[in-house]
Amino acid sequence: xxxxxxxxxxxxxxxxxxxxxxxxxxxxxxxxxxxxxxxxxxxxxxxxxxxxxxxxxxxxxxxxxxxxxxxxxxxxxxxxxxxxxxxxxxxxxxxxxxxxxxxxxxxxxxxxxxxxxxxxxxxxxxxxxxxxxxxxxxxxxxxxxxxxxxxxxxxxxxxxxxxxxxxxxxxxxxxxxxxxxxxxxxxxxxxxxxxxxxxxxxxxxxxxxxxxxxxxxxxxxxxxxxxxxxxxxxxxxxxxxxxxxxxxxxxxxxxxxxxxxxxxxxxxxxxxxxxxxxxxxxxxxxxxxxxxxxxxxxxxxxxxxxxxxxxxxxxxxxxxxxxxxxxxxxxxxxxxxxxxxxxxxxxxxxxxxxxxxxxxxxxxxxxxxxxxxxxxxxxxxxxxxxxxxxxxxxxxxxxxxxxxxxxxxxxxxxxxxxxxxxxxxxxxxxxxxxxxxxxxxxxxxxxxxxxxxxxxxxxxxxxxxxxxxxxxxxxxxxxxxxxxxxxxxxxxxxxxxxxxxxxxxxxxxxxxxxxxxxxxxxxxxxxxxxxxxxxxxxxxxxxxxxxxxxxxxxxxxxxxxxxxxxxxxxxxxxxxxxxxxxxxxxxxxxxxxxxxxxxxxxxxxxxxxxxxxxxxxxxxxxxxxxxxxxxxxxxxxxxxxxx
Amino acid sequence: xxxxxxxxxxxxxxxxxxxxxxxxxxxxxxxxxxxxxxxxxxxxxxxxxxxxxxxxxxxxxxxxxxxxxxxxxxxxxxxxxxxxxxxxxxxxxxxxxxxxxxxxxxxxxxxxxxxxxxxxxxxxxxxxxxxxxxxxxxxxxxxxxxxxxxxxxxxxxxxx
Numbered sequence: 001x002x003x004x005x006x007x008x009x010x011x012x013x014x015x016x017x018x019x020x021x022x023x024x025x026x027x028x029x030x031x032x033x034x035x036x037x038x039x040x041x042x043x044x045x046x047x048x049x050x051x052x053x054x055x056x057x058x059x060x061x062x063x064x065x066x067x068x069x070x071x072x073x074x075x076x077x078x079x080x081x082x083x084x085x086x087x088x089x090x091x092x093x094x095x096x097x098x099x100x101x102x103x104x105x106x107x108x109x110x111x112x113x114x115x116x117x118x119x120x121x122x123x124x125x126x127x128x129x130x131x132x133x134x135x136x137x138x139x140x141x142x143x144x145x146x147x148x149x150x151x152x153x154x155x156x157x158x159x160x161x162x163x164x165x166x167x168x169x170x171x172x173x174x175x176x177x178x179x180x181x182x183x184x185x186x187x188x189x190x191x192x193x194x195x196x197x198x199x200x201x202x203x204x205x206x207x208x209x210x211x212x213x214x215x216x217x218x219x220x221x222x223x224x225x226x227x228x229x230x231x232x233x234x235x236x237x238x239x240x241x242x243x244x245x246x247x248x249x250x251x252x253x254x255x256x257x258x259x260x261x262x263x264x265x266x267x268x269x270x271x272x273x274x275x276x277x278x279x280x281x282x283x284x285x286x287x288x289x290x291x292x293x294x295x296x297x298x299x300x301x302x303x304x305x306x307x308x309x310x311x312x313x314x315x316x317x318x319x320x321x322x323x324x325x326x327x328x329x330x331x332x333x334x335x336x337x338x339x340x341x342x343x344x345x346x347x348x349x350x351x352x353x354x355x356x357x358x359x360x361x362x363x364x365x366x367x368x369x370x371x372x373x374x375x376x377x378x379x380x381x382x383x384x385x386x387x388x389x390x391x392x393x394x395x396x397x398x399x400x401x402x403x404x405x406x407x408x409x410x411x412x413x414x415x416x417x418x419x420x421x422x423x424x425x426x427x428x429x430x431x432x433x434x435x436x437x438x439x440x441x442x443x444x445x446x447x448x449x450x451x452x453x454x455x456x457x458x459x460x461x462x463x464x465x466x467x468x469x470x471x472x473x474x475x476x477x478x479x480x481x482x483x484x485x486x487x488x489x490x491x492x493x494x495x496x497x498x499x500x501x502x503x504x505x506x507x508x509x510x511x512x513x514x515x516x517x518x519x520x521x522x523x524x525x526x527x528x529x530x531x532x533x534x535x536x537x538x539x540x541x542x543x544x545x546x547x548x549x550x551x552x553x554x555x556x557x558x559x560x561x562x563x564x565x566x567x568x569x570x571x572x573x574x575x576x577x578x579x580x581x582x583x584x585x586x587x588x589x590x591x592x593x594x595x596x597x598x599x600x601x602x603x604x605x606x607x608x609x610x611x612x613x614x615x616x617x618x619x620x621x622x623x624x625x626x627x628x629x630x631x632x633x634x635x636x637x638x639x640x641x642x643x
Numbered sequence: 644x645x646x647x648x649x650x651x652x653x654x655x656x657x658x659x660x661x662x663x664x665x666x667x668x669x670x671x672x673x674x675x676x677x678x679x680x681x682x683x684x685x686x687x688x689x690x691x692x693x694x695x696x697x698x699x700x701x702x703x704x705x706x707x708x709x710x711x712x713x714x715x716x717x718x719x720x721x722x723x724x725x726x727x728x729x730x731x732x733x734x735x736x737x738x739x740x741x742x743x744x745x746x747x748x749x750x751x752x753x754x755x756x757x758x759x760x761x762x763x764x765x766x767x768x769x770x771x772x773x774x775x776x777x778x779x780x781x782x783x784x785x786x787x788x789x790x791x792x793x794x795x796x797x798x799x800x801x802x803x
Contacts, residue, residue, distance in 0.1 A: 010665070096780050098684040098692055099746045148682070148746030149780050180685040371743045371781065532740035536782055540743065543783030567689035567778060574775040575784045576768075583785075 005166040005174055028252040028560050032217045033194060035061040035251040043220060043250045063222030064248040068230055068302040076209025076241030080200025084277040088270035090609070090627040091553035092192040092217060095259050096572045099148020100178040101187060103159045107167040111135070115142045117160050120150045120368055121407025125160055126399045132161040143398045144368045151370075151544070152258030155409050158187055184565035188257025189554055191216040191224040195233075195270035199278050205292040207278075210239050214246040214267055219255035224248045228343070229263030231303040232606070233271040235341040236290070236312055236498065238299040252560055258409060261342045261602035265545060265609060269627065272338035272610030276617060286337045286614070287320045290500075295341075311524025311588030312498035315339070318584055319500045324520045332506050333517065334618025339500045340606025344599030345410035346491030350403030351420035353381055353428045355483040359470025361385065363424075364397040364486075366405025367417040371540075371601060372533035376414045377421045379529055380595060384425035385432075386452040387469055403488045411599025414529055415590070416491035422594040427485035435472045435479040440464050493592030497603035499523040501542065503611040507619045512635030514550055514616060516577070521607075522584040526598025531585065538583035538604045545608025547573040553628050651712040653678070654722025662709035669693045671709035672719060680720035680749045684778065691777030694750035694757075695719050701757040703776075720749035723756055732756055732794040741790040743781035751777045755791050763799050767792060 002019055006012035027041035034040055040061055048056040051065040077083060103117035113135070119125050122142035130137050147154065159176040167174040178187070193216040200209040212233055216224035226246035234242055279286040294313045300306045319325055319337060329335060352364040363377050374394040382389040396402075405417065429449050436454030437444040440463075448457040453466040476483050504518040521542045528534040551571045555563040564570045589596025609627060617623050622637045646661040653676060660675040667686075672678045672695070681704055684690035688703040695704045696718040704719075723730045732755045735741070742748045751774065758765060758773045765773065770791045771784070779787060 010663070097744070097746075098690055098778055098780055099682065099744070100684070147744060148684075149744045151780070180687065180690075372740070532786070533743070536740055536743055536786060539783035539785045540781045541783075544780070566687060567685050568687065572778060572780060573783075574778060575771040575788065576775040578771070578784050580788070581783050581785045 003162050003166055005170050029061070030251055030253060030556050030560050032192065032215050032249045032251060035249050036215065036247065043252065047222070047250065061250045062247050063218060063250055066227050066230055066246045068244045069242070070239060070300070070302045071241035073209040073211055073241045073243050077200040079202070079208040081203045082278065082281050083198065083200045084274055084281055085198045086270065086274050086277060086623070086625055088195045088197065088273060088625045090192050090266045090269055092189040092253065093259070093548050093552040093554070094184060094189040094570065095151040095153035096570070097149025097151060097153060100180060100183045101154070101158055102177040103163055104173060104175045105160060105163040105167050106173040107164050109171060111139050113140045113164060115140065115160055115164070116145050117142070118145045118147045118154065119157070120147065120154045120370060120409055121405070122368065122399055123366060123404055124155060124407045125157055128157040129161050129164055133164055141398055141400045144396045147368050147370050149370065150408070151260045152262060152409060153187060155258050155407055156188065180567060181565045184570060185562055186254065188219065188255055190259035190262065191218065191256050191266060193217060193226070193229070193266045195267055197270045197274040199274050201278055201282060203282065205282055205284050205289045207237060207239055207293045209241040210234055211242070212244045212267065212271060214244070215249055216246065216263070216266065217253055217256065218248050218250050219253045220250060221255045222248055222250060224256055225258070225263030227263070229267035231301070232264035232341050233267035235301050236295055236339045237293045238295050239293070239302065242302045244302055260541060260544065260605045264340065264342055264606045265548060268340050268606050269609035269613065272340070272607065273613050273623065273625065276336065276338070276610070276614040277623065287316050287325070290339060291316050307496065309495055309588060309591060310498060311586050312339070314586045314588060315498055315500040315522045315524055318522045318586055319502055322502065322520055322522070322584065324502050324518060324582070329504065330506070332509060332619055334505055334615045334620070336503045336611045336614025336616070336618060337500065338607040338610035338614055339498065340603055342411065342497045342603035342606060344415065344494040344497050344602070345412045346416040346494040347406040347410070347412055348488070348490050349405045349417040349420045350486060350488040351377070351417055351424045352397070352402060352484065352486035353421065353424040355428060355432070355469065355473045355476070357473055357476070359391070359468070359473045361387065361392045363392060363394040363421055364402050365394065365417050365421060366397060366402045367413045368396055368408045370408055371537055372530060373408070373413040373417070375533065376418060376529040380418050380422050381425040383595070384422055385429055385469065386450065403486060411497065411601040412494065414597045415494050415593055415599055416489065418529070418595070418597055419491045419593060420487045420489045423489065424485040424487040427487065428483060431483050431485065432469060432472050435476065435483065436467050438479045439467065439475060493590070495526050495590035495592065495598035497524065497599055499603045499607055501607040501611040503608070503615045505612060505615040505619055507616060507634060509638065512631035512633070512638065514612070514629060514634065516546055516579055516612065518579055519546070520582045520584060521604055522586060523600065523604060524586045524588050524598065525600045526590040526593065527587050527596030528585050529595060529597055534585060534600050535583040537601045539581040541601065541604025542581050542608050543573050543578055545605045546578070546612060549609040549612035549627060549629055551628050551630060647710045649710055649713050651714065652716045654718055660709070664708070664710060666709040667705050668707040668709045668712050669704040671712070672704060678719050678721050682746055682749060684746065691754060692747050692750040694753040694777065696753060696757050699760070701754055718753070720753050723752060730756065731797050732759065732791070735790040735794040735797070739786045739790040739793065741782065741786040747777060747779045751779065751787060755794065759795050759798055763795060765795060
């Protein structure tokens with residue numbers, strides 16, 4: 001590897017031109033199934049398949065095998081009246097945040113380093129840089145910059161360690177910015193994959209057995225999201241007999257990175273398309289089939305968890321009763337329904353609440369804000385303190401100014417960081433009551449907190465005028481000093497997310513082009529803290545899923561080179577591709593969060609590909625098992641059907 | 644390579660800067676004029692994050708050379724508000740929560756202003772096609788389009 005530092009990007013480009021690289025062309029393999037064949041070029045001669053018995057003794061492109069099992073699928077299929085089988089494929093797609101990766105770093109002669117970069121977690125940036133450069137964590141201060149979209153793709157470092165090495169050598173600050181082409185070629189897309197699904201059911205729609213075999217591209221190094229792909233793909237259903245097997249497969253592609261609900265959209269495209277096929281074969285309404293088999297509180301999943309406080313059936317009920325579901329369709333139009341599941345996570349977070357001398361309140365967290373979470377933090381603290389949200393200013397602290405916080409991902413911030421902020425606000429509220437009691441010279445138990453004011457209670461009720469937060473803040477020096485609290489949590493009990501989407505499409509019989517006419521996304525959100533930002537998460541996730549369904553893919557030439565490393569040829573949805581997306585929020589509160597919040601950001605990208613595929617099936621009578629469902633593919637499928 | 648002296652008008656004020664002949668107008672705005680509201684998402688005119696208005700026309704500033712700005716009237720996102728008073732399009736973007744990460748927002752607001760300056764009464768479809776050169780990866784466009792239509796109605800004096 002080589003890196004060049006220069007005083008301008010033009011000089012750096014010219015210097016790079018002077019580096020001559022001689023490549024030895026080695027055999028390569030791009031396709032996931034090809035990479036698994038005997039005789040395929042082996043990428044790493046020290047990679048042995050994990051998770052197989054007996055232990056692997058020859059190198060393989062299969063990095064890992066995972067399996068999940070409940071009951072006896074053979075017995076289940078023997079009971080089935082109807083069986084459907086399908087083989088589905090998806091292509092690698094990129095998160096396609098509009099802001100390219102960028103950083104500015106300085107490494108001082110004393111080794112003290114400062115990193116400004118856009119990421120989903122500056123503690124993550126600090127940890128990777130320290131590890132790669134052999135530094136102490138305390139010698140690196142990572143500053144959170146505003147982030148221009150991440151969707152999982154900014155949960156790893158690309159530029160920062162290189163910039164640090166250059167800064168160390170030059171003694172100067174170093175700035176690195178990726179071009180869009182760099183972003184497509186050298187940062188992680190998510191996996192493409194193949195999924196074989198088989199479902200068996202009784203005539204009444206009860207699913208008796210389900211199997212899925214998933215093979216995911218990891219890129220050049222292990223680490224595809226095949227495991228969560230396996231865990232999520234049937235999690236919407238209460239299945240007695242199920243086996244899910246996954247393979248993490250390396251091939252000569254960019255190393256994958258997380259992308260919104262990693263793995264679930266890929267596997268669920270297949271399983272929810274198969275559910276649609278099953279409904280057709282049974283002659284059953286697709287929502288009724290899902291209701292018949294829906295996971296409920298107490299349902300045990302194939303991966304071992306037993307669900308509590310879930311809202312899946314409520315999303316189905318809302319879908320069935322939504323006017324969209326029964327609206328008339330025209331010629332060449334079809335309607336599809338699909339559901340999806342995502343775990344959501346909690347984890348380590350820190351939140352600090354500072355009462356300022358003038359009665360305004362500052363909140364500091366360690367969670368980069370990728371979708372409006374600062375506003376939610378401010379709202380939760382304001383609610384606890386009983387003050388207007390405008391009085392609360394949320395900021396994101398750097399790695400030296402706020403306690404450790406796991407990165408922004410897994411739909412965890414409003415849940416976990418929100419829990420830390422809420423608890424910190426509660427401590428501040430308790431402290432404010434204590435200060436008022438001190439000023440009034442009454443016991444703290446005799447003070448209540450109401451609408452942002454301390455009020456005397458019990459025997460002292462009415463004895464003193466209520467004391468607003470600002471008045472207590474003004475006297476803080478006399479009552480014990482600054483009024484602040486910082487709380488760190490390792491939050492557990494993130495409620496899982498379930499969603500059901502309804503999609504109408506029209507397929508142009510001439511061109512094979514699919515227009516999405518109407519889209520309704522229904523989701524259990526726990527309790528929506530900031531409803532319009534929650535809607536935004538749902539709408540944005542659905543739009544990304546529609547792009548994944550219809551347009552987006554990494555296209556390779558025969559030499560294995562990426563052919564579409566730009567926004568012109570890697571086509572994400574534009575405004576004229578989209579209809580309005582109606583977001584319907586179902587609120588089944590999460591008892592583990594002080595305000596009932598569940599993660600909302602990821603599950604909306606899980607159902608769309610199958611919802612669109614099922615709608616296309618309705619419109620043209622053809623199952624499209626291969627993504628993206630682009631016009632040439634539809635045209636070819638329609639031609640083949642017409643003979 | 645010697646720098647060129649460029650004299651132009653930016654957001655109603657006379658402006659001058661030195662630019663390398665190959666420098667994009669976007670880089671000149673950001674690095675020479677310190678107007679960092681316009682963003683670079685692609686550098687190839689595909690994403691619209693760098694949208695500005697040049698002599699009344701919507702332009703991707705990454706596709707224009709800085710020296711080409713000579714003698715022209717440029718409006719950037721920094722010139723859309725009237726002092727402290729937000730432009731109706733800006734206000735409606737806030738009211739409708741029509742942004743998440745905000746990276747595409749300056750370009751979308753400039754593009755919307757360019758639309759409404761010319762076509763005060765667009766249909767939803769017209770607005771969607773006009774804004775098709777401005778990528779947003781966060782929102783799915785729903786709230787953006789609502790903000791645009793609402794701003795258009797307000798600017799026409801119609802209560803939505």
